[in-house]
Amino acid sequence: ASARSAAPPTWRVPVLGGLPAIAIGSVRTKKWKPFHNMHRANKLRDIRKEKLAAETEAADALATNAPSESRVAASRDEPRVATSPFQAARLMRAFDVFPDSSAEVTLWTRLNVDLTRESVRGICHLPHGLQSQIRVLAFCADDEIEEMLAAGADFAGISEPVRRINQGWLGFDRCLATPSIMPSVMKISKVLGPRKMMPNPKSGTVVQNLRTAIKEAKGGTLLEYRAEGQGELRAKIGDASFSDAKVLENMKFLVQALLRARPRASAGAATSGDTAGTRKPPGTALIPGAKDEVKDQYFLEAHIQFGDKGPPVRVDPESLLPSSVGYFR
Incomplete structure (x- = not known):
């Protein structure tokens, strides 16, 4: 009797369907993960890789073709020098080392306008027609x-x-x-x-x-302009036979036409063309360089270029206004 009482008790594992109940319970407690989650994660990873490769390729192409593009991508540390239209015209002529009779003067500008709601399109008659x-x-x-x-x-x-x-x-x-x-x-x-x-x-x-x-x-005096993309507009305002005075006069006339055709919902539309950004509503900050001044500015960027080989010469957007003295000095 004492030997039987000293023997350890034996446990019997119940069997259900040919498998131990413990095994069945362990299987049921595991988290079930469908296979399509794995494929979805792989697909998202491939999409991120393709997007990163496309951005790298676009950056390399922009760095390679920067001189021939309409805009020069400057680094963040590089200072952006803006000139008046008068100074930009003189700098543009300084790069005309090998004169080309077929070269044309092009004005590029980016307008503060939402082209998904309005359109900037029209015609103007330049004071000096292009010989085309x-x-x-x-x-x-x-x-x-x-x-x-x-x-x-x-x-x-x-x-x-x-x-x-x-x-x-x-x-x-x-x-x-x-x-x-x-x-x-x-x-x-x-x-x-x-x-x-x-x-x-x-x-x-x-x-x-x-x-x-x-x-x-x-x-050659009739000029048709149209803004595309992110409000970018490009127009020919002169050719190789034009003097700086004729180029500046055509530029000023085109800017006046753009201000007159400005959409109502665009920046600074409530003000007149020559005084855009000078008259502000009550409560506007008077500190120079405030954010409200950028919002009310219609011309965000601008540059002029002589021919396809000449470098773009950046123009100060504020000096583009017809009332600016930048057309004379």
Whole structure:
């Protein structure tokens, strides 16, 4: 009896379905992770790698092509020197080592405007026209072809030009039309629209007087501007034969046109063109360099460039205003 009492007790493990109950309980207590979570994590990792590689490649391309791009990407530590329009014109000429008769002066600026809500687009007549050979197509009735050709148009008519354009002909640079002929021009809108050559009242190509519009287009004084992307606008304001005074006068005239065509919801739209940013509502901070001044500023960045090989010369946005003395010194 004493030997039986001293023997250790024996435990029996219950068996359920051929497996011990302990094993079944351990399996049930484990956290179940579906396989698609693993694939999702791998996919997210691959996406992050591709995004990082794309950003690195874009940065390398920008650093390699910086001199030929419209804007020069400066490092954070590099000081950004801004000049007045008068000084920028003189610096631009200083880099004209090998004169090129076909080079043109280009003004680039970035506007403080939301293009998803408004559009900055229009035309202006520069005081000094560019010497460019522009080919004009005048859409008119077939019985007015001789009259439009005599006014200076390179091509005129409606039946023959529409037929040739449908066949792939695009031997012109600018199209002009009257409102009465536009229903016939709409037949080729799918061809001219993607190329931004479709006559439009906003671009000044749908007019009442075709003869006057032809003379203005052939004279080189008519300039069409349009902001794209992040409010970036590029316009040709001169060529190699222009003096600095003519370039500055065209620049000032274009700035005035941009201020007049400024959208109402854009920065500083409540003020006049010459005094933009000077009149402020009550409660505005008077400390120079305040954040409100940046918000009310319409021209954020600007530079001028002579030809494709010349470097961009940055212009102080505040000195672009027509009332600035930067056009004289």
